[in-house]
Amino acid sequence: MSSLAEIRLSLNVFLAHYKHAPLQAGAILLGIILAVTLLIGVKSTNENAVRSYSEATELLSQRASLLITPNPGERYLTEEVYFRLRQSGISNALAIVSGLAVDPEGRRWQVQGSDLFAAINLQTTQATVNESITNDENTRQQNNLVNSDIPIAKLLAAENILLMGQSLANKVAPNGEFYLQDPIDKQKPIKLEVIGLDDDLGLGNAIVADISLAQRLLNQPQQLSYIALFDEPESLINQITQRNLLQQQANITEQDQGQALQELTRSFHLNLNAMSMLAFVVGLFIAYNGVRYSLMKRQKLLVQLLQLGIQKNHLMIALICELTLLVLIGSIIGFILGLQLSLWLQPMVAMTLEQLYGARLMPGSWQWQWLVQAMLLTLFAGLLACLPLYRQLTNQPLARISTKIGQVSHLIRTHRIQFTIAISSLACCAIAFPFAKQYQVSLGLMGVVIIAIPLLLPLTIYKISQWLARLCPAGIWHYMIAETKELIGPLSLAMMAMLLALTANISMNTLVGSFEVTLKTWLESRLHADLYMRPASDKILDINDFLDQNDKVTGIYNQWTINSTYQNMPIELVSRDLYSTKVTSSLKAQTNDLWSEFQSGNQILISEPIAIKYGLNLGDSFSIAPFTKALSITSQPNSSLPTIGGIFFDYGNPKGQVVIDQLFWQNIGLPKKPKSIAASYQGDVTELEQLLVDTKLIGTAQMYNQAKIKQQAIAMFKQTFSITMVLNSLTLIVAAIGLFSACLMLTQARQAPLAKLYALGLSKGQLRLMTFVQMQLIVLLTCLVALPTGAVLGYLLINKVTLQAFGWSIAMLWDWHAYIRVVVIALTTSAVAIAIPLYWQTRKPLINSLQQEAL
DSSP: OOHHHHHHHHHHHHHHHHHHOHHHHHHHHHHHHHHHHHHHHHHHHHHHHHHHHHHOOSTTSOOOSEEEEEOTTOSOEEHHHHHHHHHTTOOSEEEEEEEEEEOTTSOEEEEEEEOHHHHHHHHHHHHHHHHHHHOOHHHHHHHHHHHHHSOHHHHHTTOOEEEEEHHHHHHHOTTSEEEEOOSSOTTSOEEEEEEEEOGGGOOTTOEEEEHHHHHHHTTOTTEESEEEEOSOHHHHHHHHHHTTOSTTSEEEEEOOTTHHHHHHHHHHHHHHHHHHHHHHHHHHHHHHHHHHHHHHHTHHHHHHHHHTTOOHHHHHHHHHHHHHHHHHHHHHHHHHHHHHHHHHHHHHHHHHHHHHHOOOOOOOOOOHHHHHHHHHHHHHHHHHHHHHHHHHHHTSOSSOOOOHHHHHHHHHHHHHHHHHHHHHHHHHHHHHGGGOOSHHHHHHHHHHHHHHHHHHHHHHHHHHHHHHHHHSOTTHHHHHHHHHHHHHHHHHHHHHHHHHHHHHHHHHHHHHHHHHHHHHHHHHHHOOSSEEEOOOGGGHHHHHHHHHHOTTEEEEEEEEEEEEEETTEEEEEEEEOHHHHHHHOOEEEEOTTHHHHHHTTSEEEEEHHHHHHHTOOTTOBOOOHHHHHHHHHOOOTTOOOOEEEEEEOOSSOSSOEEEEEHHHHHHTTOOSSOSEEEEEESSOHHHHHHHHHHTTSSOGGGEEEHHHHHHHHHHHHHHHHHHHHHHHHHHHHHHHHHHHHHHHHHHHHTHHHHHHHHHTTOOHHHHHHHHHHHHHHHHHHHHHHHHHHHHHHHHHIIIIIIHHHHOOOOOOOOOHHHHHHHHHHHHHHHHHHHHHHHHHHHTSOTHHHHHHHHO
16 A cells, blocks of 8 residues: 555544544544634734834824924914925925814814815825826726715815714714814814724824814914925925025924834733734644544544554654644634734724823724734644654554553653752743833743643642542542542643633733722822813913912923934923922932932932833933033033933823933023923812913813822723733633533543443433542642732733833732633633533543443
């Protein structure tokens, strides 16, 4: 018989076996499908986000090459700049104004206004160029989509129209009407017609209006937030500079192709990838459990094939081909389900990224390469796990089949080896962790810990069961505990998956709970005033005067802010009065003479995320453009860059902050007008808000009282971790499904032993109770093992990964109530997963099982 014929014969035999026992093939496919689904779901979400950063366009237009932005310290620039650019022949320019508007219920909405007619012309021109170059039908259809959906005639007629993505429009304005406060007359809300545009246009959660309407809604007449330019950058810069078109009223900046956003959000996406890989590993445990069970049930069949003359290497190839086919089928199904999962996850990720980083995600897309990558990764992991088992079964003696005692002793030896490998891996990680300075390295080491933890489980539970068996008196209970040891082998992989899921759940609960308490404590110290305001720059002095004349205002605090960069990454340079700086800066480290040197301008404060990200310490000099510029023009001898005098905790700014003294701010020539004001008030703060609104100096959308800031901060915190907690819950569900599958296969395999006990006089109820208690005992022991391992993983997440990735120092808190709740959920879930297959299998006549075993 030829090699190909032997392989084909073996595969036909395997196919006939699976037709007789479809549960075995289903268990393998289930694990692969679940693993690939979660992997592709998160990968698709992350890849789409990164693509959005680099391909993001101005709303309803194309991607800008340059941005004309206000001068440092200013929030807006005048329309004169835009008109000068257009009159000079720069036609591909788009004026943008954005800000917050308030609805009658007090909710704030981000509104962006632009010259929509110019935006659509730019989009149409670009689409026509693309169509002529590519002759692509999709481009032609997209061009038609833009022109048909946007009501050009109504916009030209200056009607009150808002444009939203269809999903957002259905949510906030199902009847096509929306109301926002008139910033001049608060008692008369403005009625707006909502036009829902196709979500493929990429509006996301943005609310778009024509620029004239937006300026009215935001009370910013003749003011712009920035101007987007779309031609070749170098020629534009030369033209603007040579003709002095800006006249020192604005700055010009070049787009960075999304690198800054990618850098800011890298840690966030890395954590999502880590959670998806954890779920992938849990799914692979389930798949491997199915493969092992199937091979154990086919052990006699494999020996018979070898006895018929099938070569060992041909049988091995047939087993590999079988696994490859199962991986192919499972990966395709998992890929389809993963894309559906990404559609569910993307709104959560989009909201988080928009709130934290101001990033707007584009509509999702997918690539065939992801399917190939998932297949190769799953096949590689599957072969790595299954090849030793294949080799063991194809090399077994032909004269006999291994006895059950031999199988048990082999499992115990395997568990001892796994335990030794786990202890060695954990010891190596314990040695390496103190030297890991990058979060990528720490995350890799934590991955080794995550893999090592479940390897400890089988032998640990086996030894605990041995100890419990000695404590039980002779009889059915002693037999039950003693036989529990025999169930550890068949259930070990499902329990490993459950342990992984529980450990991840406990560690994430520890991180989230600890961070929430830390954030609330930090907010209490950071928010020292009752009301925070960000008015227009020309109204700040008037508001200061008004507050100064109010007897109930006990304190007025100004803040100066400009955006800068440190090593090409955006940061905020901030100055406050000395009292506010001392009160709001929760210092992690400081020099002995900090405040005296700070007032003299020799030392500065930096936020913890900057210090950790760039490895900065007390006493290091700090160089940014405003400092070096001031240093280059100063005439004072021995002038030098300021040094770091203090590092303060900061959980509210993804960019990072640098704080300098107010006098130093003035000495280096930074804007004199403050950008925001805070006030302490002796009384109800809403009373002060209403007084300010009555002065017409500031709108409701530009004021935040302390309670609202705390509420928004906690809401943003929960939104930030919601996606991680969802993935965590999905991982636990995957583990529960794996336990269900393992219990179904195990109860099917144990029908004969249960039939013997039934023949000896035990009722079906007693058998069900005994088997149920045995399996629940293993689950309970797994939960008890998960408590210390979850605590260890939580410690590493807080003190290594989160600290290095985000620059956040978090005090670790142990929440017993949360952990007991997780254990109860796990026991309840496993009880259902055990009870259903147990009932299915034991309701059949048990005498048939004895007959089948005899045959």
